[in-house]
Amino acid sequence: LDEAAARAAREHQDRLTKPRGALGSLEDVAVRLAGIAGTCPAPIPHPAAVAVFAADHGVHAQGVTPWPQEVTAQMVANFLAGGAVVNAFANQAGATVTVVDVGVAADLPPTPRLVNRKIAYGTADLSQGPAMTREQAERAIATGAEIAADLVRYGARCLIAGDMGIANTTASAALVSAFTGRDPELVTGRGAGIDDATLRHKIEVVRRGLEANGLPSEEVPAIEVVARVGGLEHAAIAGFILGAAAARVPVILDGVIAGAGALVAAGIAPRAIDYCLAGHRSAEPGHAATLEHLGLRPLVDLELRLGEGTGAVLAHPLVCAAARVMHEVATFDSAGVSEKE
Amino acid sequence: LDEAAARAAREHQDRLTKPRGALGSLEDVAVRLAGIAGTCPAPIPHPAAVAVFAADHGVHAQGVTPWPQEVTAQMVANFLAGGAVVNAFANQAGATVTVVDVGVAADLPPTPRLVNRKIAYGTADLSQGPAMTREQAERAIATGAEIAADLVRYGARCLIAGDMGIANTTASAALVSAFTGRDPELVTGRGAGIDDATLRHKIEVVRRGLEANGLPSEEVPAIEVVARVGGLEHAAIAGFILGAAAARVPVILDGVIAGAGALVAAGIAPRAIDYCLAGHRSAEPGHAATLEHLGLRPLVDLELRLGEGTGAVLAHPLVCAAARVMHEVATFDSAGVSEKE
Numbered sequence: 074l075d076e077a078a079a080r081a082a083r084e085h086q087d088r089l090t091k092p093r094g095a096l097g098s099l100e101d102v103a104v105r106l107a108g109i110a111g112t113c114p115a116p117i118p119h120p121a122a123v124a125v126f127a128a129d130h131g132v133h134a135q136g137v138t139p140w141p142q143e144v145t146a147q148m149v150a151n152f153l154a155g156g157a158v159v160n161a162f163a164n165q166a167g168a169t170v171t172v173v174d175v176g177v178a179a180d181l182p183p184t185p186r187l188v189n190r191k192i193a194y195g196t197a198d199l200s201q202g203p204a205m206t207r208e209q210a211e212r213a214i215a216t217g218a219e220i221a222a223d224l225v226r227y228g229a230r231c232l233i234a235g236d237m238g239i240a241n242t243t244a245s246a247a248l249v250s251a252f253t254g255r256d257p258e259l260v261t262g263r264g265a266g267i268d269d270a271t272l273r274h275k276i277e278v279v280r281r282g283l284e285a286n287g288l289p290s291e292e293v294p295a296i297e298v299v300a301r302v303g304g305l306e307h308a309a310i311a312g313f314i315l316g317a318a319a320a321r322v323p324v325i326l327d328g329v330i331a332g333a334g335a336l337v338a339a340g341i342a343p344r345a346i347d348y349c350l351a352g353h354r355s356a357e358p359g360h361a362a363t364l365e366h367l368g369l370r371p372l373v374d375l376e377l378r379l380g381e382g383t384g385a386v387l388a389h390p391l392v393c394a395a396a397r398v399m400h401e402v403a404t405f406d407s408a409g410v411s412e413k414e
Numbered sequence: 415l416d417e418a419a420a421r422a423a424r425e426h427q428d429r430l431t432k433p434r435g436a437l438g439s440l441e442d443v444a445v446r447l448a449g450i451a452g453t454c455p456a457p458i459p460h461p462a463a464v465a466v467f468a469a470d471h472g473v474h475a476q477g478v479t480p481w482p483q484e485v486t487a488q489m490v491a492n493f494l495a496g497g498a499v500v501n502a503f504a505n506q507a508g509a510t511v512t513v514v515d516v517g518v519a520a521d522l523p524p525t526p527r528l529v530n531r532k533i534a535y536g537t538a539d540l541s542q543g544p545a546m547t548r549e550q551a552e553r554a555i556a557t558g559a560e561i562a563a564d565l566v567r568y569g570a571r572c573l574i575a576g577d578m579g580i581a582n583t584t585a586s587a588a589l590v591s592a593f594t595g596r597d598p599e600l601v602t603g604r605g606a607g608i609d610d611a612t613l614r615h616k617i618e619v620v621r622r623g624l625e626a627n628g629l630p631s632e633e634v635p636a637i638e639v640v641a642r643v644g645g646l647e648h649a650a651i652a653g654f655i656l657g658a659a660a661a662r663v664p665v666i667l668d669g670v671i672a673g674a675g676a677l678v679a680a681g682i683a684p685r686a687i688d689y690c691l692a693g694h695r696s697a698e699p700g701h702a703a704t705l706e707h708l709g710l711r712p713l714v715d716l717e718l719r720l721g722e723g724t725g726a727v728l729a730h731p732l733v734c735a736a737a738r739v740m741h742e743v744a745t746f747d748s749a750g751v752s753e754k755e
Binding site: 095407 | 432438440488491495497498607697714716720724735750752
C-alpha cells in the first residue's frame with residue numbers, strides 16, 4: 074500500500090463537512106482505496122467485474138450435501154443465461170459476470186462469458202488424501218491471476234471473486250481449519266442447508282481430511298495446503314487476489330469460499346490482503362473465523378449464505394460511495410461551514 | 415400490507431435457483447416490498463428521493479453540543495450546493511435530494527430544491543417546557559405528509575427521510591426515552607461528538623426536559639409528545655412516513671432522528687411502520703433501542719453517525735437488489751436446475 078496516499082486520504086477525510094469519524098468504517102474503506110490506488114482521492118472503483126470460479130469436489134462422494142454434483146454445471150448454465158442471483162445483483166451494480174471453469178466435472182458447451190480453463194474434472198476426495206497435485210494447484214493459481222489481469226485490462230476498476238461448486242463449503246472448512254488452527258467443529262457449517270446428522274458427518278469428514286493430509290501443520294506451505302484439502306476454485310481465487318494486488322485494483326471478497334481463497338493468498342503473500350475488502354459476513358461459521366484471522370471487517374451483514382459472489386456485489390455500491398465522498402464532498406473551508414467550538 | 419402479495423412473494427422466493435433462505439434478511443425485504451406495493455413481484459423501488467428536513471432547537475441554549483447553531487443553515491446551503499455527504503451518496507444511488515426548511519433559525523435565500531415550509535425559527539427549549547405548540551406539531555406532520563405525496567407524484571418510487579439540525583440528537587433522546595420508557599442515560603449519545611462531561615450534562619438536560627413536560631406518560635398522545643420534547647423535523651418525518659404509507663411507497667429510515675420520527679408515526683398509526691425499512695443502525699445508543707422497539711432490522715451496520723439521510727441512501731441499492739431478484743432470477747423449473755435430494 075502507498076502509505077503517503079493513505080495518510081493524505083485520512084487527512085482529507087477529516088476536513089470534509091461532517092463530524093470526524095462520522096462515516097464509521099467507510100472512512101477506513103476510503104483510506105484503504107487510496108493506499109491501493111496510490112493516489113488521493115482514489116478513483117471510484119467502478120465498474121466492477123465478477124469472476125465466478127466454478128469447480129467440483131471429490132469429497133462430494135462422502136455425502137456431505139444433499140445437492141447432486143450436476144448442480145454445479147447446471148448453475149454455470151444459469152449464470153451464463155443471466156438467471157442467477159449474482160446476475161441480478163450485478164445488473165443492479167452495473168457489473169459484468171464472467172464464469173471461469175477451472176474444474177467442473179462435466180464438459181460445458183462453449184458460450185460467451187464462459188472462460189474454459191478446466192484443470193481437472195473436479196478434485197480427488199480430500200478425505201482420502203490430497204485433493205489435487207501441487208502442479209494443479211499452481212495452474213489454478215496462475216489462472217486466477219491471469220483472469221484478474223485480463224478483467225483489469227478490459228476495464229474493470231474493482232474485482233469481485235465469486236464461486237460455484239457443490240460441496241465447496243466442506244473444502245472451505247478444511248482450509249479454514251488448516252490455516253486458522255481452529256477445530257473443524259467450530260468452522261464447519263450447513264452450506265446450502267443440511268440437517269443436524271449431515272452436519273455431524275460433514276465435521277467428521279473435514280476432520281478425517283485434515284488427518285489424512287497431515288494438517289494443520291506450520292511446516293506445510295500454503296500452495297501445498299490448498300492442493301491437499303482445497304478446491305480448484307479456492308486456488309484460483311487465491312491467484313485472483315494476487316493478480317488484483319499486482320494490478321493495484323481492489324478486490325471485494327464474498328463469503329467463506331472466497332475467504333478460504335484469501336487465506337491461501339495470505340499464506341503465499343501476506344500483503345495481498347491489503348488489497349482485499351470483505352464484502353459481507355456470511356452465515357457460515359468458518360467465515361467469521363476467516364475474517365477475524367485476516368483482520369477484515371465486513372461491509373454487509375445480512376445472513377446471506379449463497380456464494381456466487383453475491384455478498385461482494387451487494388457491497389460494491391457501498392465501496393463506491395466511500396470513494397465518491399472523497400471526490401464530491403466540500404471541506405469546512407470551501408463550504409463556509411463553522412467547525413465545532 | 416397486502417397479505418396475499420406478501421405470501422406470493424415468499425412462495426416465489428422459495429422457487430428461485432438458490433437454497434431456501436440463502437439471501438437472509440434480503441428475502442424479508444422482498445416480501446415486505448410486495449406487501450407494500452400490493453403486487454408480486456414488487457416494482458424495483460427506484461428512483462429514490464431524499465427529503466432532508468431541517469430545523470433548529472431551542473435546547474441548543476443548554477450547551478448540549480459544541481457546534482454553533484448557525485451550522486444548521488450553513489449545512490442547508492451545503493446540501494443545496496451539492497457538497498454534503500448525502501449529495502455524494504445520492505449521486506451514487508441515482509437519488510434526488512430536496513431540502514425542506516420546517517424550522518431553521520435563520521432566513522434562507524430562495525434556491526431550487528429548497529422547499530420553504532418554515533413553521534418557526536427553531537423550537538423553544540424543551541428543558542424548560544414544551545418545545546412547540548400542538549398546532550405547530552400538527553403543521554409539521556402535515557408538511558411531511560405533503561412532501562411525501564409530492565415526491566411520489568413527481569416520480570419517486572422510494573422515499574428517504576433525512577435530517578439536519580444542530581442539537582437534534584438531544585430532542586431525539588427525549589423522544590426515544592418518552593416512547594420506549596428507557597432511562598435517558600441509556601438512550602442519549604454523543605451526537606456529532608462530545609466529551610464525557612458534555613455527555614453527562616446532555617443526559618441531565620434530557621431528564622429535566624422529560625420531567626418538565628410530564629413524560630414518559632401513557633396518557634399523552636404521540637402528537638403531544640413530539641410537541642413537548644421533539645423537533646419540527648421529527649414531526650415532519652413522522653408525517654413523511656404517514657404520507658409514504660398512504661402512497662404505498664416504501665420509506666427507508668436513516669438514523670436516530672428518523673427513528674425518533676418513526677416512533678411518533680407509530681404512536682399515531684402503528685401500521686405505518688410496515689412501510690418502513692431500517693437503512694442502517696447508527697452509533698447513537700438511542701437508535702438501537704428505537705429499532706428494537708419498532709421491530710426493524712437494519713440493512714447497513716457500519717457505525718455511521720452522520721444523519722442527513724446518509725445511512726438510508728447507502729441502503730437503497732440493497733433494497734433494489736432484493737426487489738430485482740424477484741424479477742430476474744430463474745426458478746429451479748425454468749432453469750432446469752436439480753433441487754436437493
